[in-house]
Amino acid sequence: MSENSNLDTVLGVTIPSRHARGRLARIGPALDAILASHNYPPVIEQLLAEALALTALLGSLLKDPAGQMTLQAQTESGIIDLLVCDYLGGDLRGYVRHDPERLAEAGPSPSLFSLFGRGYLAITFDQPAAKERYQGIVPLESESLAHAAQSYFTQSEQIPSIVRLAARKSESGWIAGGLLFQHLPDGEEGRERLHTRLDHPEWPHVAILAGSVKDEELTDCDLPLEDLAWRLFHEEEEVRTLTPVPLARGCRCDPDYVRSVIARFPPEERAEMVGEDGFIRVDCAFCATDFPIALEDVA
Numbered sequence: 209m210s211e212n213s214n215l216d217t218v219l220g221v222t223i224p225s226r227h228a229r230g231r232l233a234r235i236g237p238a239l240d241a242i243l244a245s246h247n248y249p250p251v252i253e254q255l256l257a258e259a260l261a262l263t264a265l266l267g268s269l270l271k272d273p274a275g276q277m278t279l280q281a282q283t284e285s286g287i288i289d290l291l292v293c294d295y296l297g298g299d300l301r302g303y304v305r306h307d308p309e310r311l312a313e314a315g316p317s318p319s320l321f322s323l324f325g326r327g328y329l330a331i332t333f334d335q336p337a338a339k340e341r342y343q344g345i346v347p348l349e350s351e352s353l354a355h356a357a358q359s360y361f362t363q364s365e366q367i368p369s370i371v372r373l374a375a376r377k378s379e380s381g382w383i384a385g386g387l388l389f390q391h392l393p394d395g396e397e398g399r400e401r402l403h404t405r406l407d408h409p410e411w412p413h414v415a416i417l418a419g420s421v422k423d424e425e426l427t428d429c430d431l432p433l434e435d436l437a438w439r440l441f442h443e444e445e446e447v448r449t450l451t452p453v454p455l456a457r458g459c460r461c462d463p464d465y466v467r468s469v470i471a472r473f474p475p476e477e478r479a480e481m482v483g484e485d486g487f488i489r490v491d492c493a494f495c496a497t498d499f500p501i502a503l504e505d506v507a
C-alpha cells in the first residue's frame with residue numbers, strides 16, 4: 209500500500225470556547241500488520257480493529273511520552289475470554305483469545321454480549337514520570353465497545369464523553385477509525401475534579417456535533433482527520449488541532465528479556481522447559497512470535 213498520511217495517525221482537537229477536547233484516529237497498515245500475525249475470523253478482526261482504534265484514542269490522551277495505556281476486556285465464560293490492547297508512544301499491539309467452535313455457533317454478527325457474556329473492560333493509564341497508575345473498570349454490558357468506553361468516562365470518571373468506533377475491510381486492507389470528545393470545564397487535563405456538572409449546557413452541543421460523525425467518515429482514508437474535524441465543528445468560534453501523532457504496530461517482546469525471565473527459574477526447572485527440539489519455546493501472544501531459547505544462552 210502506498211503511503212497515506214490519512215492513515216496510522218491520531219489527531220488531538222480542542223474547542224476552547226466549549227471546554228472540549230477530542231481525539232480522531234485512523235489506522236490502516238499498522239492494523240493490517242497487527243492482524244496479520246494472527247489468523248482470526250472476520251468477527252474477531254472487526255472487534256480487535258475497533259479495540260485498537262479505541263486504544264489509539266485513549267493512549268494519545270497520555271501526557272507522559274513513556275506512559276502506557278492498556279485496554280483489557282475479560283470474561284468468565286464468554287466466547288472471547290480475553291482481549292488485550294496497549295499503547296506506548298504511538299505503538300499499538302493487541303490480541304484476542306477466543307473459542308472458535310462457540311464463535312462459529314454464534315452466527316455471522318454476534319452481539320457484544322454474546323461474545324463476552326458477563327465481562328468487564330479495564331482501562332489502565334500508567335504514567336511513570338509522575339509515578340501515576342490509574343485503573344478504571346466498567347461492565348461490558350453495552351451494545352458496543354464504544355458505548356462501554358463512553359460509560360467508563362461518564363460513570364467512573366464523571367467526565368461527559370462521546371466515543372465512536374468503526375472498522376471495515378477495504379480492497380487494500382482493514383481500516384479502523386475512532387472519535388473521542390470530552391468536556392473538561394476546568395480546562396486542565398487530569399487535574400483533580402471537585403465537581404462536574406454532567407448537564408453543563410456547553411456539552412450537549414459538542415456531543416451532538418461529534419455524534420453526527422458517520423462510520424464511513426471515520427474509515428474514509430481519503431478524508432484527512434483535520435478536514436473531518438472541520439466538517440464536524442466548522443460553526444465553532446475556534447477549533448484547534450494538535451500535532452498529529454503517528455501510529456505503528458509495535459511489539460515489545462524481546463528475546464533478551466525472555467532469556468532474563470527464564471534465568472530466574474532454578475536450573476532444574478529450566479531443564480524441564482526444554483522441548484523435544486532442544487529449545488525452550490516462548491510465545492508472544494501479542495505478535496504470535498515464537499522464540500526458541502537455547503538453554504546454554506540463558507545466563
Ligand SMILES: [Zn+2]
Nearest residue numbers: 459461492495
Ligand atoms: Zn511480541
